[in-house]
Amino acid sequence: MMPSWRLxxxxxxxxxxxSCLRPESWEPCIEVIPNVTYQxxxxxxxxxxxxxxxxxxxxDLSFNPLNTLESQSFSKFPELQVLDLSRCDIRVIxxxxxxxxxxLSTLILTGNPIESLAPGAFSGLSHLQKLVAVxxxxxxxxxxxIGNLRALKELNVAHNLxxxxxxxxxxxxxxNLEHLDFSDNKIQSIHxxxxxxxxxxxxxxxxxxxxxxxxxxxxxxxxxxxKLHKLTLRSNFNNTHVMRTCIQGLAGLEVYRLVLGEFKxxxxxxxxxxxxxxxxxxxxxxEFRFAYLDEFSGDVTGLFNCLANVSAMSLxxxxxxxxxxxxxxxxxxxxxxxxxxFRQFPxxxxxxxxxLNFTDNKGAVNMVDIELPNxxxxxxSRNGLSLRHCCSSEDFGTTTLRHxDLSFNGVIxxxxxxxxxxxxxxxxxxxSALKHTNQFTVFLCLHQLHYLDISYTHIQVVFDGxxxxxxxxxxxxMAGNSFKDSTLPNIFRNMTNLTILDISECQLTQVSKGPFDxxxxxxxLNLSHNHLVYLDLFPYAHLLSLxxxxxxxxxxxxxxxxxxxxxSKLTHLNLTQNNFACSCEHQSFLQWVKDQxxxxxxxxxxxxxxxxxxxxxxxxxxxxxxxxxxxxxxxLSVLSILMVAIIGLLVYKFYFHLMLLAGCKExxxxxxxxxAFVIYSSQDENWVRNELVKNLEEGVPPFQLCLHYRDFIPGxxxxxxxxxxxxxxxxxxxxxxxxxxIQSRWCIFEYEIAQTWQFLSSRAGIIFIVLxxxxxxxxxxxxxxYRLLSRNTYLEWEDSxxxxxxxxxxxxxxxxxxxxxxxxxxxxxxNVHQEATTAI
Ligand SMILES: *[C@@H]1O[C@H](CO)[C@@H](O)[C@H](O)[C@H]1NC(C)=O
Ligand SMILES: *[C@@H]1O[C@H](CO)[C@@H](O)[C@H](O)[C@H]1NC(C)=O
Ligand SMILES: *[C@@H]1O[C@H](CO)[C@@H](O)[C@H](O)[C@H]1NC(C)=O
Ligand SMILES: *[C@@H]1O[C@H](CO)[C@@H](O)[C@H](O)[C@H]1NC(C)=O
Ligand SMILES: *[C@@H]1O[C@H](CO)[C@@H](O)[C@H](O)[C@H]1NC(C)=O
Ligand SMILES: *[C@@H]1O[C@H](CO)[C@@H](O)[C@H](O)[C@H]1NC(C)=O
Ligand SMILES: *[C@@H]1O[C@H](CO)[C@@H](O)[C@H](O)[C@H]1NC(C)=O
Ligand SMILES: *[C@@H]1O[C@H](CO)[C@@H](O)[C@H](O)[C@H]1NC(C)=O
Ligand SMILES: *[C@@H]1O[C@H](CO)[C@@H](O)[C@H](O)[C@H]1NC(C)=O
Ligand SMILES: *[C@@H]1O[C@H](CO)[C@@H](O)[C@H](O)[C@H]1NC(C)=O
Ligand SMILES: *[C@@H]1O[C@H](CO)[C@@H](O)[C@H](O)[C@H]1NC(C)=O
Ligand SMILES: *[C@@H]1O[C@H](CO)[C@@H](O)[C@H](O)[C@H]1NC(C)=O
Numbered sequence: 056m057m058p059s060w061r062l063x064x065x066x067x068x069x070x071x072x073x074s075c076l077r078p079e080s081w082e083p084c085i086e087v088i089p090n091v092t093y094q095x096x097x098x099x100x101x102x103x104x105x106x107x108x109x110x111x112x113x114x115d116l117s118f119n120p121l122n123t124l125e126s127q128s129f130s131k132f133p134e135l136q137v138l139d140l141s142r143c144d145i146r147v148i149x150x151x152x153x154x155x156x157x158x159l160s161t162l163i164l165t166g167n168p169i170e171s172l173a174p175g176a177f178s179g180l181s182h183l184q185k186l187v188a189v190x191x192x193x194x195x196x197x198x199x200x201i202g203n204l205r206a207l208k209e210l211n212v213a214h215n216l217x218x219x220x221x222x223x224x225x226x227x228x229x230x231n232l233e234h235l236d237f238s239d240n241k242i243q244s245i246h247x248x249x250x251x252x253x254x255x256x257x258x259x260x261x262x263x264x265x266x267x268x269x270x271x272x273x274x275x276x277x278x279x280x281x282k283l284h285k286l287t288l289r290s291n292f293n294n295t296h297v298m299r300t301c302i303q304g305l306a307g308l309e310v311y312r313l314v315l316g317e318f319k320x321x322x323x324x325x326x327x328x329x330x331x332x333x334x335x336x337x338x339x340x341x342e343f344r345f346a347y348l349d350e351f352s353g354d355v356t357g358l359f360n361c362l363a364n365v366s367a368m369s370l371x372x373x374x375x376x377x378x379x380x381x382x383x384x385x386x387x388x389x390x391x392x393x394x395x396x397f398r399q400f401p402x403x404x405x406x407x408x409x410x411l412n413f414t415d416n417k418g419a420v421n422m423v424d425i426e427l428p429n430x431x432x433x434x435x436s437r438n439g440l441s442l443r444h445c446c447s448s449e450d451f452g453t454t455t456l457r458h459x460d461l462s463f464n465g466v467i468x469x470x471x472x473x474x475x476x477x478x479x480x481x482x483x484x485x486x487s488a489l490k491h492t493n494q495f496t497v498f499l500c501l502h503q504l505h506y507l508d509i510s511y512t513h514i515q516v517v518f519d520g521x522x523x524x525x526x527x528x529x530x531x532x533m534a535g536n537s538f539k540d541s542t543l544p545n546i547f548r549n550m551t552n553l554t555i556l557d558i559s560e561c562q563l564t565q566v567s568k569g570p571f572d573x574x575x576x577x578x579x580l581n582l583s584h585n586h587l588v589y590l591d592l593f594p595y596a597h598l599l600s601l602x603x604x605x606x607x608x609x610x611x612x613x614x615x616x617x618x619x620x621x622x623s624k625l626t627h628l629n630l631t632q633n634n635f636a637c638s639c640e641h642q643s644f645l646q647w648v649k650d651q652x653x654x655x656x657x658x659x660x661x662x663x664x665x666x667x668x669x670x671x672x673x674x675x676x677x678x679x680x681x682x683x684x685x686x687x688x689x690x691l692s693v694l695s696i697l698m699v700a701i702i703g704l705l706v707y708k709f710y711f712h713l714m715l716l717a718g719c720k721e722x723x724x725x726x727x728x729x730x731a732f733v734i735y736s737s738q739d740e741n742w743v744r745n746e747l748v749k750n751l752e753e754g755v756p757p758f759q760l761c762l763h764y765r766d767f768i769p770g771x772x773x774x775x776x777x778x779x780x781x782x783x784x785x786x787x788x789x790x791x792x793x794x795x796x797i798q799s800r801w802c803i804f805e806y807e808i809a810q811t812w813q814f815l816s817s818r819a820g821i822i823f824i825v826l827x828x829x830x831x832x833x834x835x836x837x838x839x840x841y842r843l844l845s846r847n848t849y850l851e852w853e854d855s856x857x858x859x860x861x862x863x864x865x866x867x868x869x870x871x872x873x874x875x876x877x878x879x880x881x882x883x884x885x886n887v888h889q890e891a892t893t894a895i
Contacts, residue, residue: 273304426452448475639682
């Protein structure tokens with residue numbers, strides 16, 4: 056039997072080869088980023104899959120029944136940086152389980168019921184920065200073997216069974232630790248000696264979270280000489296009394312940020328007495344945050360006395376009722392009041408305040424004047440506020456305001472033009488209802504303003520001067536408003552610095568060039584969600600800096616002009632969600648779309664709305680060849696109908712000539728049955744019978760004439776007989792011209808066919824015999840005949856001896872011309888010669 060390692064040796068390369076071909080061979084894991092990130096969550100894996108590349112850096116093995124981590128479990132993955140082992144039912148972690156993971160920075164062990172943790176469990180993790188050991192049955196930090204994790208920055212041991220807050224000696228090794236999360240453990244008391252390592256000051260910047268521990272007592276002086284970056288104590292105390300004594304126990308602590316309060320769903324205290332915060336006077340605090348305390352409704356005077364010197368105060372989710380009468384000597388620079396309940400808007404007056412964020416509160420619906428002379432940032436958004444006057448320095452008691460946010464409020468009456476607030480740089484009114492914006496140049500003095508948002512403020516712009524004065528504006532957002540006549544007026548005058556303009560959802564039906572003439576720096580123009588029907592890039596041709604043009608969600612059918620000149624710097628043109636007509640009528644536009652695919656945003660998503668058979672199809676799928684086929688078929692069919700008509704006409708007109716032609720081909724130059732076919736008027740039949748037939752057929756040599764009274768086949772149409780019997784089977788045609796002949800239309804018809812026959816058979820075959828002297832006037836009736844007779848020689852019948860003799864001689868000679876079966880060639884030549892001499 057083949058040893059298994061040899062079998063593996065032969066199998067491995069072929070497996071590797073297969074895995075090259077089949078990327079899905081990482082199954083059951085998901086390849087998020089090839090060679091880098093693999094997700095094997097909840098796959099019922101009892102061991103680490105070995106088909107994952109060793110270059111993997113992020114590996115998620117959560118929710119698999121791994122149970123035991125043996126030594127060197129992950130040595131195959133030396134590049135690992137993030138390893139998630141959440142809820143893997145890990146009970147045992149042996150020595151050196153993570154050995155070889157020198158690059159690992161994050162290890163997540165959440166939700167494993169660890170029973171046995173070997174002393175060297177975390178050895179080798181020299182770069183581990185974050186260890187999450189939430190809900191891992193830790194009883195004590197003392198036995199938690201992390202003393203070697205010198206790189207550790209964040210340790211989360213929340214939701215465990217730790218009773219003692221004593222930080223073990225090994226914390227002296229963790230000089231980089233910044234976050235220590237102890238929340239939701241069983242800590243009841245904190246003693247002086249617990250924090251001994253922190254007094255040795257290796258950890259200068261530690262954030263400590265002790266929330267949700269049922270703390271009964273913090274022994275006085277426990278935090279003495281301790282310096283923390285942040286201390287969080289939320290939902291720790293059952294009642295005001297415990298809270299007060301515990302806060303007194305914090306005396307001597309120097310903390311940058313202190314967070315007190317409860318959690319929304321973890322309320323322990325029934326009542327709150329403002330004396331609970333008295334102990335804060337013996338702490339050094341820079342920022343204070345107070346969250347979720349109900350029953351806060353009494354008189355708050357004096358509540359914050361111990362917090363008079365903090366620079367930032369934050370009140371979140373409190374029922375404050377009123378916040379008046381804050382002493383003027385408070386040093387607060389920043390005040391955040393969010394999601395609180397009030398009886399009325401607090402008429403704040405604090406000289407120190409530079410930043411006020413009063414957002415998302417309830418009950419403060421009518422704005423009152425405030426007196427904040429040094430305020431620079433004022434955020435009053437999302438309070439449902441109504442402002443009866445806006446805006447001037449008197450309303451806010453400040454002339455230093457730079458940032459004003461009044462978004463998501465109620466009705467705001469614009470009845471002053473920012474007097475005393477001319478240095479505003481940022482102004483946001485979105486989703487509040489602005490009134491009286493059209494009556495005067497509201498923003499006239501705001502030369503410093505670079506951001507203005509008046510989106511969805513129910514403005515109908517009728518006044519061209521609405522934005523006059525905003526010469527430094529960089530961003531203007533005015534989506535969701537409307538314009539008189541749904542046409543954009545010339546309102547962006549002197550806004551040379553504007554870079555972003557949003558006029559989406561403004562019911563615009565057309566855009567003209569004028570308004571954009573003065574915006575050389577505009578980079579983004581948003582026209583989406585309007586009612587534009589044609590794409591016309593002409594108005595933007597002079598926007599020299601335009602990069603993004605959003606035309607999505609309009610009713611664009613096609614382009615207005617043939618040539619689409621667009622700004623030279625344009626990189627994104629969004630035409631998605633329009634009503635494109637994918638018909639041949641617009642094929643040049645549709646071709647343009649294909650050509651500009653790189654410029655168009657999500658060109659593949661652009662779909663046709665018309666014609667019905669193209670509805671929902673991608674615009675790019677339109678083929679202009681169908682148009683060409685249509686065009687050619689139409690022109691071809693028109694042409695062929697015309698041809699058929701013309702041919703029909705011609706056939707109708709030259710039916711007999713064609714028959715002649717057909718005959719010519721059919722009979723070729725084959726054997727001729729007759730020497731001549733005689734065309735004559737029936738009135739001259741006597742002469743033909745008595746003179747012509749007698750003299751020619753009975754003379755020497757005898758000629759065979761074709762005569763219709765004698766040779767035509769009965770039952771065949773006369774015309775057909777003329778052609779088939781007469782012309783096709785005869786070498787020559789004798790035309791007997793007389794007064795009767797000229798007057799007979801039938802004879803003239805026969806003569807015309809004879810002419811065609813002569814032309815087609817290219818033989819000089821017509822011999823004219825003129826019976827009587829004809830008056831020229833009569834002859835002229837038949838122009839063609841007249842011309843022929845006057846140009847060619849013809850035989851004239853003369854009823855005299857000499858005349859007869861010459862006549863028959865000449866006629867015979869003419870008939871002999873071209874007769875192949877003539878035996879007497881010499882005589883013929885002589886005759887010709889004779890004839891030639893007599894003719895002279
Ligand atoms: C993944 O790694 C293998 C072996 O190191 C290499 O051949 C392959 O090209 C890599 N794939 C990608 C997408 O980087
Ligand atoms: C998980 O795998 C074990 C064997 O490794 C098997 O007994 C069990 O049925 C599997 N569970 C599921 C849900 O597939
Ligand atoms: C702290 O670091 C030193 C030096 O690296 C080491 O000898 C000692 O064992 C570490 N302490 C603990 C508790 O791991
Ligand atoms: C202290 O840590 C906080 C984050 O917890 C950080 O923002 C701050 O910059 C740090 N301060 C110092 C002095 O390192
Ligand atoms: C505090 O609350 C815990 C849990 O709700 C309770 O067991 C304990 O008795 C309370 N302590 C006091 C002093 O009320
Ligand atoms: C605030 O600082 C002033 C002096 O700057 C001091 O007199 C006062 O006691 C301090 N108040 C508190 C509560 O620390
Ligand atoms: C107050 O609002 C401003 C602007 O919205 C924001 O930049 C700042 O971070 C906020 N401050 C606080 C403490 O929430
Ligand atoms: C436009 O901005 C530049 C600097 O960003 C400034 O120098 C210039 O004065 C501004 N133009 C106008 C018209 O305010
Ligand atoms: C635009 O600015 C020029 C000078 O900078 C000024 O003369 C003109 O009145 C301004 N136009 C408007 C409409 O504000
Ligand atoms: C234009 O405005 C719409 C909303 O009206 C928004 O969805 C879209 O992202 C904006 N486009 C750009 C380029 O900012
Ligand atoms: C149109 O495309 C631009 C550029 O990619 C994008 O920012 C914008 O959000 C798009 N518009 C909509 C309505 O999605
Ligand atoms: C039709 O498409 C071809 C190739 O896609 C293109 O070269 C041609 O110009 C298009 N014709 C018209 C009329 O757009």
